[in-house]
Amino acid sequence: MIKIKNLHANIDGKEILKGINLEVKAGEVHAIMGPNGSGKSTLSSVLAGREEFEVTEGSVEFDGKDLLDLAPEDRAREGLFLAFQYPIEIPGVSNINFLKTAINEKRAYLNQEPVSAKEFLGMVKEKSALVELDAKLANRSVNEGFSGGEKKRNEIFQMAMLTPKLAILDETDSGLDIDALRIVANGVNKLKSPNNATIVITHYQRLLDYIIPDFVHVLYDGKIVKSGSKDLALELEEKGYDWIKNESPL
Amino acid sequence: MAYSEDDLKKELKDQEYKYGFTSNIESEVIPKGLNEDVVRLISSKKNEPQWLLDFRLKAFAHWKTMVEKRWAHVSYPEIDFQNISYYSSPKAKKEVSWDEVDPEMKATMDKLGISMDEQKALSGVAVDFVFDSVSVKTSFQDKLQELGVIFCSFSEAVKNHPELVKKYLGTVVPPTDNFYAALNSAVFSDGSFCYIPKGVRCPMELSTYFRINEANTGQFERTLLIADEGSYVSYLEGCTAPSRDENQLHAAVVELISLDGAEIKYSTVQNWYPGDKDGKGGIYNFVTKRGICHNHSKISWTQVETGSAVTWKYPSCILKGDNSIGEFYSVAVTNHYQQADTGTKMIHLGKNTKSTIISKGISAGFSNNSYRGLVQIHKNATNARNFTQCDSLLMSDQCGAHTFPYIEVKNSTAKIEHEATTSKIGEDQLFYCNQRGISTEKAINLIVNGYCKDVLNKLPMEFAVEAQKLLEISLEGSVG
Numbered sequence: 001m002i003k004i005k006n007l008h009a010n011i012d013g014k015e016i017l018k019g020i021n022l023e024v025k026a027g028e029v030h031a032i033m034g035p036n037g038s039g040k041s042t043l044s045s046v047l048a049g050r051e052e053f054e055v056t057e058g059s060v061e062f063d064g065k066d067l068l069d070l071a072p073e074d075r076a077r078e079g080l081f082l083a084f085q086y087p088i089e090i091p092g093v094s095n096i097n098f099l100k101t102a103i104n105e106k107r108a109y110l111n112q113e114p115v116s117a118k119e120f121l122g123m124v125k126e127k128s129a130l131v132e133l134d135a136k137l138a139n140r141s142v143n144e145g146f147s148g149g150e151k152k153r154n155e156i157f158q159m160a161m162l163t164p165k166l167a168i169l170d171e172t173d174s175g176l177d178i179d180a181l182r183i184v185a186n187g188v189n190k191l192k193s194p195n196n197a198t199i200v201i202t203h204y205q206r207l208l209d210y211i212i213p214d215f216v217h218v219l220y221d222g223k224i225v226k227s228g229s230k231d232l233a234l235e236l237e238e239k240g241y242d243w244i245k246n247e248s249p250l
Numbered sequence: 251m252a253y254s255e256d257d258l259k260k261e262l263k264d265q266e267y268k269y270g271f272t273s274n275i276e277s278e279v280i281p282k283g284l285n286e287d288v289v290r291l292i293s294s295k296k297n298e299p300q301w302l303l304d305f306r307l308k309a310f311a312h313w314k315t316m317v318e319k320r321w322a323h324v325s326y327p328e329i330d331f332q333n334i335s336y337y338s339s340p341k342a343k344k345e346v347s348w349d350e351v352d353p354e355m356k357a358t359m360d361k362l363g364i365s366m367d368e369q370k371a372l373s374g375v376a377v378d379f380v381f382d383s384v385s386v387k388t389s390f391q392d393k394l395q396e397l398g399v400i401f402c403s404f405s406e407a408v409k410n411h412p413e414l415v416k417k418y419l420g421t422v423v424p425p426t427d428n429f430y431a432a433l434n435s436a437v438f439s440d441g442s443f444c445y446i447p448k449g450v451r452c453p454m455e456l457s458t459y460f461r462i463n464e465a466n467t468g469q470f471e472r473t474l475l476i477a478d479e480g481s482y483v484s485y486l487e488g489c490t491a492p493s494r495d496e497n498q499l500h501a502a503v504v505e506l507i508s509l510d511g512a513e514i515k516y517s518t519v520q521n522w523y524p525g526d527k528d529g530k531g532g533i534y535n536f537v538t539k540r541g542i543c544h545n546h547s548k549i550s551w552t553q554v555e556t557g558s559a560v561t562w563k564y565p566s567c568i569l570k571g572d573n574s575i576g577e578f579y580s581v582a583v584t585n586h587y588q589q590a591d592t593g594t595k596m597i598h599l600g601k602n603t604k605s606t607i608i609s610k611g612i613s614a615g616f617s618n619n620s621y622r623g624l625v626q627i628h629k630n631a632t633n634a635r636n637f638t639q640c641d642s643l644l645m646s647d648q649c650g651a652h653t654f655p656y657i658e659v660k661n662s663t664a665k666i667e668h669e670a671t672t673s674k675i676g677e678d679q680l681f682y683c684n685q686r687g688i689s690t691e692k693a694i695n696l697i698v699n700g701y702c703k704d705v706l707n708k709l710p711m712e713f714a715v716e717a718q719k720l721l722e723i724s725l726e727g728s729v730g
C-alpha cells in the first residue's frame with residue numbers, strides 16, 4: 001500500500017523528519033506513537049502534500065505510484081485520507097455540499113460518473129449512522145461551531161464517505177469522551193477491509209484497545225526508533241518515553 | 251436543476267472574458283464632442299417632444315456648472331468628455347418582426363445567450379435588448395399588453411406613453427442630483443421603460459440586456475420603472491461589452507417608483523468588460539440608481555457586480571411611505587486592478603420603515619473594493635429599523651477592502667444594527683479541501699459561493715446560475 005523510504009523533510013530550513021522508513025500493507029493497521037513535537041503530524045502533512053514542508057531526501061510509493069510526485073488533491077483522489085489533528089472550519093460551505101464536491105472530484109479523476117442525488121443521500125444516511133453523527137451536523141457548514149469532539153467525529157464521517165485506501169488518523173482520539181471514542185473506533189473497524197489500511201497516530205494506549213494495531217512504531221526526533229507488536233504500546237504506557245530515549249542510539 | 255457542476259467546469263475552461271468579442275454591425279455614430287447642439291441632435295434623431303428636449307437642455311446647462319466630485323475611493327484619469335461620442339445606433343431601421351432583425355445582431359444575441367424566440371417563453375422572461383445606445387427588440391410585448399403591463403424601450407415609451415414618462419421622469423433622480431446623473435439626463439439615448447398597472451402581478455421576469463459595442467462611445471441609458479398600487483414586478487438587468495484597450499464610460503440612471511402596496515425586485519448582474527489583468531481598458535461604470543417607496547411598499551435591490559474597471563453605484567431607497575421596506579443585497583467582486591466603490595443609501599422618512607443591507611465584497615489581485623453606505627433616519631420616522639451586515643473577503647495580500655458606513659439618526663425610536671467582518675481565505679482551508687480531493691480553484695469557488703449565498707439566494711434562479719459562473723470566471727487564478 002505505502003512504502004516510505006528514508007524520508008527527510010524540512011520546514012523553514014529546519015529538519016523535522018530525519019529518515020523515516022515504514023511500510024504498510026493492505027489490510028494492516030499501524031499505530032504511531034511518540035512524544036510531542038517528534039514529527040508525527042509532520043509526517044502526515046508531508047504524505048498529504050502540504051507545501052510548506054520540503055522533502056529533501058527519500059521516496060514514498062503509494063499503491064505503485066510516486067506519491068511525492070502528485071498534487072495534494074490527486075493524492076486524495078488516489079485514496080489517501082488524512083483525519084486532521086485540528087480540523088479546519090469552512091464557513092458557508094455545508095458539509096453535504098463539501099462532501100458531494102469531494103466525491104465527484106474523485107469520481108471525475110477516476111473517469112467515473114458523478115454520484116446521483118439518491119445514491120449520495122443513501123450514503124450520507126448510512127455513514128452518518130455509522131459514526132452516530134447528528135443529522136443536523138451534516139447540513140451545517142463544515143466544522144463551523146462544532147465542538148472538538150464533533151469535529152473529530154466529522155473527520156471519520158468524511159473518511160467513511162470517501163472510502164480511502166489508506167487513512168491516517170492524527171490523534172483522532174484526543175478530545176473524545178469515552179463513548180465517542182468507542183463509536184469512532186467502531187466506525188474505523190467497520191470500514192476496515194483486506195484492501196485498505198490505517199495508520200493511527202495516538203498518545204494513548206486506550207484507543208488501541210478498540211482499534212487493534214498489527215504494528216506499533218515509536219517516532220522520536222524525526223525517526224522511527226522502535227517498532228513492535230501492540231504490546232509495545234502497553235510497555236510505553238508503563239515506562240514512558242524515557243526508556244526509549246535511553247535506548248535510542250542518538 | 252439540469253445544470254451540473256461539470257457543465258460549469260466545461261464552460262469555464264480557458265475562459266477569460268467571453269463577452270469580449272466585437273460585432274460587425276454597421277452603426278450610425280455621431281461625431282465626438284459635447285455641446286448644446288449635440289444634445290439637440292440626439293433629441294431630434296429620436297423625434298422627441300419639446301418637453302423632453304427642454305428636460306435635456308436644462309440638465310445640460312446644469313451639468314456645465316458642475317465639477318466632478320471625487321469622494322469615492324477610486325482613482326481614474328480625468329475623463330475628456332469631448333472625446334466621446336454620445337450616440338451610436340445600429341444602422342438598420344428599427345425592426346418590426348424578429349425575422350427582419352439583422353442576422354449579425356441575432357448572432358450577437360446568441361453569443362450573449364439571449365434568445366428572443368418562444369423558447370424563452372418557457373423560462374418566463376421577457377427581454378429588452380439595448381445595443382449601444384438603442385433598444386433593439388423587446389420580446390413578449392403582446393402577452394404583457396393583455397395585462398396592461400408596459401415594457402418597452404424608453405424611446406417607445408416617450409412616443410406611446412408620454413404622460414407616464416413626463417409624470418415620473420427625474421422625480422427620483424433629479425437631473426441636478428450628481429455630475430453623472432446630470433450628464434445622463436442631457437444625453438441619454440435609450441433604455442427601458444416599464445409600467446405595471448394597479449394590482450397586477452407581472453407573471454414573468456422582465457429583463458433588459460445592455461451591450462456596448464461601438465468603440466469610443468459612451469453608454470447613457472435610462473431606466474424608468476413604475477409599479478402602480480398593489481402591483482409586483484421582478485426586473486433583471488445584465489450588461490456586457492467588448493474587450494478594448496481604451497476605457498469607455500457608462501453612466502446610467504435608474505429610477506424606480508413603488509406606489510402604495512407595490513413591490514419591485516430589481517436584480518442586476520453587471521459584467522461590463524473589467525479591463526485586462528494589467529488594468530488596461532475596461533468600462534467606467536458610474537451609475538445612479540434610486541427608488542422611492544410609498545406606503546406599505548417595497549423595493550429590493552440585488553446586485554452581483556463582477557465587471558467594469560471602475561464602478562461607483564449606490565442603489566438606494568427613499569422610504570417615504572409609512573411601513574415601507576427597502577432592501578439591498580450585493581456581491582461585488584474585484585480582481586486584478588479593478589476598483590469598486592458601492593453600497594446603498596436607505597433614507598427613512600416614513601413611520602415603521604424597515605431596511606436591510608447585506609453587502610459582500612470580495613477582493614483579489616491588486617484591486618480595491620469599498621462598501622459605502624448611508625442609513626438615515628429622519629425626524630418623523632418613528633420605529634424605523636435597519637439591519638446592516640457588511641463582509642469583506644480578501645483573496646490576496648495586495649488588495650484592499652474598505653468600509654465606510656454612515657449612520658444619521660434624528661429619531662430616538664430607531665433601532666439600528668450593524669455587523670461587519672473581514673476574512674481571508676486561508677491556506678489551511680484550501681489545503682483541507684485539497685486533502686479531500688478538491689482542487690484549489692474549486693475550493694475557492696465553494697468558499698466564495700458559500701460566502702455569497704445570502705445574496706445569490708435572492709436572485710431569480712436563472713440569474714443565480716449565471717452569477718455563480720461569473721464569480722468563478724472573475725476569480726480565476728486569484729489565489730496561488
Ligand SMILES: Nc1ncnc2c1ncn2[C@@H]1O[C@H](COP(=O)(O)OP(=O)(O)OP(=O)(O)O)[C@@H](O)[C@H]1O
Pocket residue numbers: 011012016034035036037038039040041042043052085
Ligand atoms: N509550520 C511549522 N513551522 C515551524 N516548525 C514547525 C511547523 N510545523 C511543525 N513544526 C515543528 O516540527 C516539530 C514536529 O511537529 P509535529 O507537529 O509534527 O509534532 P507531533 O509529533 O505531531 O506532536 P504532537 O504530539 O504534539 O501533535 C515540532 O518541533 C514543531 O514545532
Ligand SMILES: [Mg+2]
Pocket residue numbers: 040041042085170171
Ligand atoms: Mg501532532
